[in-house]
Structures are given as C-alpha cells and as structure tokens.
Amino acid sequence: LPNTAELQSRKEAADRESARWADRLHKAERDAAAAEDALQAAEAARSAAKAVHGEAAAAASALNAEHRSLNEEVARGESEAAEPLIDAVTVESGYEAAFAGAFGMAARADLASASAEARWLERAGAEGGDALPPLPGGVSALACHVEGPARIAARLGMTGVIEGAPGPDRLSALAPGQSLVDREGATWRWDGLHTPANRESGAARRLRTRSRLREVEAALTDAKRYVESAEANSARTDMAAGQAQAALREAR
Secondary structure, rough: OOHHHHHHHHHHHHHHHHHHHHHHHHHHHHHHHHHHHHHHHHHHHHHHHHHHHHHHHHHHHHHHHHHHHHHHHHHHHHOOOOOHHHHEEEOOOHHHHHHHHHHHHHHOEEOOOOOOEEEEEOOOOOOOOHHHOOOOOOEEEHHHEOOOOHHHHHHOOOOEEEOOOOHHHHHHHOOOEEEEEEEOOOEEEEEOOOOOOOOOHHHHHHHHHHHHHHHHHHHHHHHHHHHHHHHHHHHHHHHHHHHHHHHHHHHH
C-alpha cells in the first residue's frame, strides 16, 4: 500500500508550489496592469506635451512673420535724415498720435547732420526742468509719456496732454510757448492756433509700428524660451513613454 504520509507530504508540496505560481501569476497580472496604466499615462503626457510644443512653435512662427513684416514697414518709412528725431524717441503705447500732433514736421528733423535743412540743435538749458512755466492745473506733460534726447525736453515739458477739447479758461492759462494735445493728435497752441487730429499721419503710423515692433521683439524672446522648454518637455515625455513600453513588455 502507498505510504499515506508521503503522499500527503507530496500533495502539500504540490499545493505550495501551485500557490507560489498562482501568486507569481497574480503579481505578473498586477504588474502588467500597472505597466499598462503607466504606459497610458505616459502616452497621454507625451500627446499633451507634443500639442503644447506645436502650439508654442506656431505662436513663435506667427511672431517671427509679424516681426519681419514690421521691420520691412519700418525700413520703407525711413527718412532721408541721417538721424530723425522720430527714430530717437520711445513713445508710450497710445500716445503716438499725441507726439506726432505735438511735433508735426519737427518729428522728422535731424539730430545728427549739420547740413540738414531742419535739425534739432544742442543748446544749453535744453532740458527745461524748473525753468519751464507750469502747465495749467490738472494737465500732465507729454514728457511723462515720451523718452527722448535732452534737446527736446523743453518741448515735451511745454506740451500738456488732455482728454477732449480744452475750455477757454484752460486755453487762456497757457503761457507763451505752451500747447495742449489730445491722444488723437489734435493740438491747441498758446497763441490760439488749433490743428485737428490726424491719427493716420505718417509719423503716428511709424511710431505705432515701432511700438508694436518692440512688443513683438519682447514677446518673441519669451516665445523662443517657451518653445525650448516645451521641446525639452516633449523629449522627456518621449523617453518616459519608451520606458513605460519596455516595462510593459517585461511585465508580459
């Protein structure tokens, strides 16, 4: 007769081995499921990263195209002057027409050439400052919105920026040499001369173009950094997806 104890021992060993393989199978199944989940997450992250990189690259491309167009427009509008005033000033966005209206043809006058027909001369006291008579109450100077060479400081300080047409009291308060300008470019001079607004004057258009060019150049610098960052992130998600695929193959 078979040895019952031996049979029981062999059965128990077989059961233990079966249990061990069952545990391994369950673990493999769990590992495979986890690997599958990890792969799905990695693939989703990679897809999102590629989408972000594509959008960033498209935005940078659009900015590059606008930058080229603006540069071409600036080049077409270049003055015969060696160094025209209009190209030596930085005007706050929204005040381009005011500057163009206040300066008129003087915006095209030369800063560099001694032989130019119209030029801005260096002179003592050109900076104005405390020597200038105060503008009427409540009126800010155009100088608050324009950065430019010292030789136009007096002109900027003698020009006030207003909203809407000034009343008789404000006009009568202007000192000799002072004027008022609105953001559309209409001007009122101390001696009674009034000129209407011309937002589409060549000077105003050029100033707006140059203002937009500065904005685009700043945005383009940021866009390039963002594209580089998005590209690096896309590469990292590609690597992570590859690792997840390898882990899934191993788990299976």
